[in-house]
Amino acid sequence: MTATAEQGAATGPAPAAEPIIEVSHVTCRFTSRRSETVALEDVSLAVRPGEFVTVAGPSGCGKSTLLKLVAGLVPATEGDVRLYGRPVTGPQREIGFAFQRSALLEWRGVRRNILLQAEMRGMDRRRAEERADRLIELTGLTGFEKALPHELSGGMQQRVALCRALLHEPRVLLMDEPFGALDALTREQMNTEMNRIWRETGTTVVLVTHSVPEAVYLGSRIVVMSPRPGRIVEILEPGLPEHREYGPTLADPRFAAAAARLRDLLGASHAPE
Numbered sequence: 001m002t003a004t005a006e007q008g009a010a011t012g013p014a015p016a017a018e019p020i021i022e023v024s025h026v027t028c029r030f031t032s033r034r035s036e037t038v039a040l041e042d043v044s045l046a047v048r049p050g051e052f053v054t055v056a057g058p059s060g061c062g063k064s065t066l067l068k069l070v071a072g073l074v075p076a077t078e079g080d081v082r083l084y085g086r087p088v089t090g091p092q093r094e095i096g097f098a099f100q101r102s103a104l105l106e107w108r109g110v111r112r113n114i115l116l117q118a119e120m121r122g123m124d125r126r127r128a129e130e131r132a133d134r135l136i137e138l139t140g141l142t143g144f145e146k147a148l149p150h151e152l153s154g155g156m157q158q159r160v161a162l163c164r165a166l167l168h169e170p171r172v173l174l175m176d177e178p179f180g181a182l183d184a185l186t187r188e189q190m191n192t193e194m195n196r197i198w199r200e201t202g203t204t205v206v207l208v209t210h211s212v213p214e215a216v217y218l219g220s221r222i223v224v225m226s227p228r229p230g231r232i233v234e235i236l237e238p239g240l241p242e243h244r245e246y247g248p249t250l251a252d253p254r255f256a257a258a259a260a261r262l263r264d265l266l267g268a269s270h271a272p273e
Ligand SMILES: Nc1ncnc2c1ncn2[C@@H]1O[C@H](COP(=O)(O)OP(=O)(O)OP(=O)(O)O)[C@@H](O)[C@H]1O
Pocket: 030, 031, 037, 038, 039, 057, 058, 059, 060, 061, 062, 063, 064, 065, 066, 228
């Protein structure tokens, strides 16, 4: 717990803060007339305020299902899920959700795509516009406020989606492979920006990824899952500083050790397939 206490001191929240997300002994089964899939089995995870948790595991091991449980989009078959200290019993509004595909409206410019979140929530217009402008600046989209999605690069489209997910200042942001469709260099850039945005906003983030470097670079903790039925096999805590320049972080022995361990675990878990 030492690493978490130190991180707490750097970002503000009390070191002994209660979990903001709590998944306790959750099993998740999808049953149809023809089949039953156990997506998750006895998964427990507590995320504290201000943490950046990455989730890595083989395809189909239940990573997206874990995010959907927290968002209240999928019910747990067994076990409990709590968000902000309250049981999750249906879709949660007080979160941000970002997906692999940015899902922007083609006919709306950048700023109006971001403000869609405000319209859906009936947010105060002035407050939403101020917040949108701040996020546009924070994500380097200044000058592109009116550009349509097809006029933007893939990385820029993901930045717009990120702004939209953060517009209502959710304390928890869930991200499902948000940078998976980007080329390697753009992905590195987005990782650097994501680290900065996380530090500047203090948002608690849970991000699902297939990428070993992304999982280790972004995560203050890295949750490693087994093949389906997904169980947590290990949680890595490399102890890297919160502020991470890309090159120096990748050269850090703590990064190398965590990445090697993660590769081992994922390699081992791929073997039976
Ligand atoms: N609504 C659903 N109904 C039936 N089965 C489902 C449903 N959602 C997910 N599953 C199954 O549960 C398992 C876990 O799916 P999930 O999408 O959570 O995995 P994942 O780890 O995110 O996969 P990937 O890395 O390929 O995106 C899969 O076998 C999937 O087919």
